[in-house]
Amino acid sequence: MNSLSIKNLSKTYENGVKAIDNLSLEIGNGMFGLLGPNGAGKSTLMRTIAALQEPTSGIIEFNGINILENPMFIRENLGYLPQEFGVFPKISAYRLLDHLAILKGIINKKERHDQILNLLNQTNLLQHKDKAVHSFSGGMRQRFGIAQALLGNPKIIIVDEPTAGLDPEERNRFNNLLSEIGESIIVLLSTHIVEDVRDLCTKMAIISNGKLILEGNPNDAVDSLKDQIWMKAIHKNDLKDYKNNFNIISSHLNSGKLNIHVFSDQRPDSGFDLISPDLSDVYFNVLSQNQLKK
Known part of the structure; x- marks a missing residue:
């Protein structure tokens, strides 16, 4: 070994x-x-x-x-x-x-x-x-x-x-x-x-x-985010407003819409759906948390 x-x-x-x-x-x-x-x-x-x-x-x-x-x-x-x-x-x-x-x-x-x-x-x-x-x-x-x-x-x-x-x-x-x-x-x-x-x-x-x-x-890290990652499809022009109101950890375009992922213990608002986290969510969440500590 x-x-x-x-x-x-x-x-x-x-x-x-x-x-x-x-x-x-x-x-x-x-x-x-x-x-x-x-x-x-x-x-x-x-x-x-x-x-x-x-x-x-x-x-x-x-x-x-x-x-x-x-x-x-x-x-x-x-x-x-x-x-x-x-x-x-x-x-x-x-x-x-x-x-x-x-x-x-x-x-x-x-x-x-x-x-x-x-x-x-x-x-x-x-x-x-x-x-x-x-x-x-x-x-x-x-x-x-x-x-x-x-x-x-x-x-x-x-x-x-x-x-x-x-x-x-x-x-x-x-x-x-x-x-x-x-x-x-x-x-x-x-x-x-x-x-x-x-x-x-x-x-x-x-x-x-x-x-x-x-x-x-990696699997343990993903499990630690269970029931805490929420997704919503928004217009890209609205991204700034959402950033001001929610803890957005990542965003990506999908079929012309911008999908945002938010880290939260509860539903951010009625338009968000709870999703199963993956390692990308872990990665972006810890980077986001680290930036907030500075």
């Missing part, structure tokens, strides 16, 4: 921006979802866990080892798919994986060959092994990114915004792959796409402005 322990972590950049603010998390095997809006501090946290930058203060331990004092320990056990995954032009998938495997210390040629073919097969790219990676579609490139992250049999994988820009079919294929991987190691999924966390993760955290504002099981 692997464990990642983050204690009182903070990161302040030289320009004064506090990207992580006294954040603590305990993460074990399986899929862990890290949700937050753009600029919440997710990518900073991922880079810090991956020992690509040092925090201002705090402790990170992986399997009992302080990785701030021993960064090579996490690097030897880590697979990382960053948000921006660049590739060399005109190099085939097999050759690029072979090059990356050597960099990861897989010196034995047969071992390297066998592992590369297994990973290409696992990511459904074996038939494309001789094609240049830069010619791959977005979904194929993301699956290749997972293949390179799995080189060397890591015990923890970090994926940063992996499904952004993918079409629904590729997103489902990629999420199924992540789910299979997460059965025996830690997979830390950083995203702003709520559906990915709902579909994949048994544990999650929501951060905003570098602070942890919710942690737990």
